Amino acid sequence: MKKDIVSFAMGNEAITEGALAAGARFYAGYPITPSSEVAEFSSIRLPKLGGMYIQMEDEIASIAAIIGASASGVKSFTATSGPGFSLMQENLGVAIMGEVPCVIINVMRSGPSTGLATKPAQGDVMQARWGTHGDHGIIALSPSTVQECFDFTVKAFNLSERYRTPVIILTDETVGHMREGYVRRELSPGEILNRKEPTCTPADYKPYNFEAEEDGIAPLAAYGSKYVFRINGSGHDESGDPCARPDNADKFIRHYTEKFIKNRKDIVEVKEFEMDDAEYAIIAYGCSVRGAKAAMKLARENGIKVGLLQLITIWPFADLEVLEICKKVKAVVVPEMNLGQILGEVIKVGQNYTKIAGVNRIDSQIITPYEILAKLEEVAK
Amino acid sequence: MKYMDYLRTELFPLFWCGGCGNGAVLGAIARSFETLGYTKENTVVVTGIGCWGKADDYVKTNAFHGTHGRAIAFATGIKLANPSLNVIALMGDGDGATIGGNHFIHGARRNVDITAVIVNNYNYGMTGGQLSGTTPENSKTTTSRYGHIEGAFDICKLAEAAGAPYVARATTDNPVVMQHLITDGLKKKSFAFIEAIAPCPTHFGRNNGMPDAVSLMNWVKDKSVSAQQAKTMSAESLEDKLITGKLVDKECEDYGTKYQKIVESLRVKEASS
Numbered sequence: 001m002k003k004d005i006v007s008f009a010m011g012n013e014a015i016t017e018g019a020l021a022a023g024a025r026f027y028a029g030y031p032i033t034p035s036s037e038v039a040e041f042s043s044i045r046l047p048k049l050g051g052m053y054i055q056m057e058d059e060i061a062s063i064a065a066i067i068g069a070s071a072s073g074v075k076s077f078t079a080t081s082g083p084g085f086s087l088m089q090e091n092l093g094v095a096i097m098g099e100v101p102c103v104i105i106n107v108m109r110s111g112p113s114t115g116l117a118t119k120p121a122q123g124d125v126m127q128a129r130w131g132t133h134g135d136h137g138i139i140a141l142s143p144s145t146v147q148e149c150f151d152f153t154v155k156a157f158n159l160s161e162r163y164r165t166p167v168i169i170l171t172d173e174t175v176g177h178m179r180e181g182y183v184r185r186e187l188s189p190g191e192i193l194n195r196k197e198p199t200c201t202p203a204d205y206k207p208y209n210f211e212a213e214e215d216g217i218a219p220l221a222a223y224g225s226k227y228v229f230r231i232n233g234s235g236h237d238e239s240g241d242p243c244a245r246p247d248n249a250d251k252f253i254r255h256y257t258e259k260f261i262k263n264r265k266d267i268v269e270v271k272e273f274e275m276d277d278a279e280y281a282i283i284a285y286g287c288s289v290r291g292a293k294a295a296m297k298l299a300r301e302n303g304i305k306v307g308l309l310q311l312i313t314i315w316p317f318a319d320l321e322v323l324e325i326c327k328k329v330k331a332v333v334v335p336e337m338n339l340g341q342i343l344g345e346v347i348k349v350g351q352n353y354t355k356i357a358g359v360n361r362i363d364s365q366i367i368t369p370y371e372i373l374a375k376l377e378e379v380a381k
Numbered sequence: 382m383k384y385m386d387y388l389r390t391e392l393f394p395l396f397w398c399g400g401c402g403n404g405a406v407l408g409a410i411a412r413s414f415e416t417l418g419y420t421k422e423n424t425v426v427v428t429g430i431g432c433w434g435k436a437d438d439y440v441k442t443n444a445f446h447g448t449h450g451r452a453i454a455f456a457t458g459i460k461l462a463n464p465s466l467n468v469i470a471l472m473g474d475g476d477g478a479t480i481g482g483n484h485f486i487h488g489a490r491r492n493v494d495i496t497a498v499i500v501n502n503y504n505y506g507m508t509g510g511q512l513s514g515t516t517p518e519n520s521k522t523t524t525s526r527y528g529h530i531e532g533a534f535d536i537c538k539l540a541e542a543a544g545a546p547y548v549a550r551a552t553t554d555n556p557v558v559m560q561h562l563i564t565d566g567l568k569k570k571s572f573a574f575i576e577a578i579a580p581c582p583t584h585f586g587r588n589n590g591m592p593d594a595v596s597l598m599n600w601v602k603d604k605s606v607s608a609q610q611a612k613t614m615s616a617e618s619l620e621d622k623l624i625t626g627k628l629v630d631k632e633c634e635d636y637g638t639k640y641q642k643i644v645e646s647l648r649v650k651e652a653s654s
Binding site for chain 2: 026028047048050052054056057058060061062064065066067068069070071072073074076090091093094098222223224225226227228229230231232233234240241242
């Protein structure tokens with residue numbers, strides 16, 4: 001019998017439990033509001049599971065340690081907020097170029113700089129996409145409930161393992177600190193994905209030979225196994241040896257983007273609410289989904305047929321799903337706690353098809369249903 | 382395995398400049414691996430960025446080539462996730478003691494069972510001979526043309542003050558001693574640090590009137606005093622001297638062992654409850 005536990009918990013606790021359920025056994029981090037509970041819960045839970053918890057000297061070292069641990073074959077994660085996420089950008093690039101799976105939790109707070117340290121924001125959307133230098137793709141998921149904190153963290157680990165990539169959970173102070181009931185499901189083995197391991201002879205193993213694989217993802221061995229290999233954050237060839245040949249650079253740098261495009265169908269996830277008869281749509285993610293759901297109900301009570309598209313994956317951007325909605329409705333409203341970071345993406349996709357408007361707050365106060373409703377009424381006039 | 386079997390000799394000659402000390406340090410490390418019977422499978426060489434950061438190109442063991450200054454942080458994760466691995470972090474002075482200074486002191490304090498080797502050639506070689514955290518005051522570099530006006534780190538003193546259980550300094554003019562010091566560091570079940578003083582005639586030497594390896598080696602030799610000798614000398618006469626040999630060697634339970642005790646105690650508690 002599987003044991004599902006119903007508990008009343010904060011988002012940061014559910015994230016920790018999701019990571020552990022997905023098989024994570026290594027956490028390295030540095031305390032920062034409003035993410036510190038992930039570290040605290042991890043420091044209590046991991047030793048009991050025989051896993052490793054370590055507090056590092058900064059966020060640069062934290063992400064370095066989880067990348068190292070993952071190369072040793074252990075699923076690893078860290079948690080931080082804006083200022084720490086900024087420090088992680090350097091080694092986020094190592095995980096991208098070295099193709100080392102790991103999960104980074106960013107419980108977003110108001111920025112820039114130290115900002116309003118205890119207040120929510122959704123201002124790191126573009127930093128998650130483009131924060132580390134150079135061309136690359138990335139996966140980012142954004143939960144809006146405590147249940148989603150658990151579920152999306154499991155998904156984050158699965159995507160990370162499947163595509164040999166860092167995956168970012170972009171949550172925020174509201175969702176991270178909010179308490180709700182959720183089901184801590186005991187996952188069946190089929191729900192947990194592990195990285196593809198090599199099956200060739202050790203002499204034949206090349207850790208970056210992605211072209212030989214149908215899914216475009218090379219198997220990843222672990223340090224200490226019979227396979228001897230090199231992880232390389234510098235330009236490298238299939239073997240991991242340094243290589244500065246232009247054709248090789250072209251092939252690999254494209255690969256860091258194309259592996260996500262190629263597998264888009266398996267990665268991108270959205271959820272629709274009452275879209276069937278909708279004449280207007282809200283596109284939202286993270287904490288803003290909560291206000292959006294209420295606004296949708298209020299609008300329908302007022303006779304405006306509104307639907308909601310929740311972006312579960314923020315990156316890669318759900319362009320096809322957004323396009324479909326933009327083609328269908330009279331106007332789209334995008335509420336977010338920044339000055340339009342996803343709004344810009346929606347405009348890029350849908351500006352030729354529909355009217356698109358943002359509801360934006362950057363004053364550390366969450367967006368209320370009435371603010372979204374007012375914008376819906378304005379565009380419906 | 383013989384020491385040459387750890388090295389990718391097909392890539393020789395080494396890309397480092399003539400007179401550079403890196404090859405001697407790499408040789409000493411490979412000989413230490415041989416002495417300790419390390420296998421390619423159970424060993425991970427972690428490097429930073431810089432001339433010495435290219436050392437992993439030449440090893441046949443597992444390798445991790447990360448970012449500038451972060452080798453100890455990567456090595457910490459690699460080791461703690463699989464304690465059966467032999468993990469050695471290779472850094473230069475700009476890498477390990479300047480941009481990576483914070484990871485270095487916390488590595489020494491935290492005491493994870495890894496070995497760190499900093500090759501100190503007193504400047505940034507790869508980027509063209511700029512000043513680093515170990516560049517001696519008054520010396521000239523490509524970014525201190527009128528003389529360096531900052532003080533330099535004594536990395537061994539830094540490691541000792543931060544709590545490293547094993548600290549040693551070796552010079553490339555005495556590779557056999559260097560090899561013994563590295564071997565002992567690798568054997569030690571704790572954070573072990575070895576500073577390897579190496580000549581950089583191309584940059585540091587050329588800019589300071591020592592354009593060849595021999596004059597740089599003599600400069601180092603003249604400054605060197607063994608740890609034993611140093612005990613008999615006054616603090617004044619030791620100023621500007623390089624004290625070589627084993628500087629710290631104390632027993633100190635490593636992070637992994639202490640952590641495992643917590644894991645065990647929780648298991649016992651769980652079983653009895």
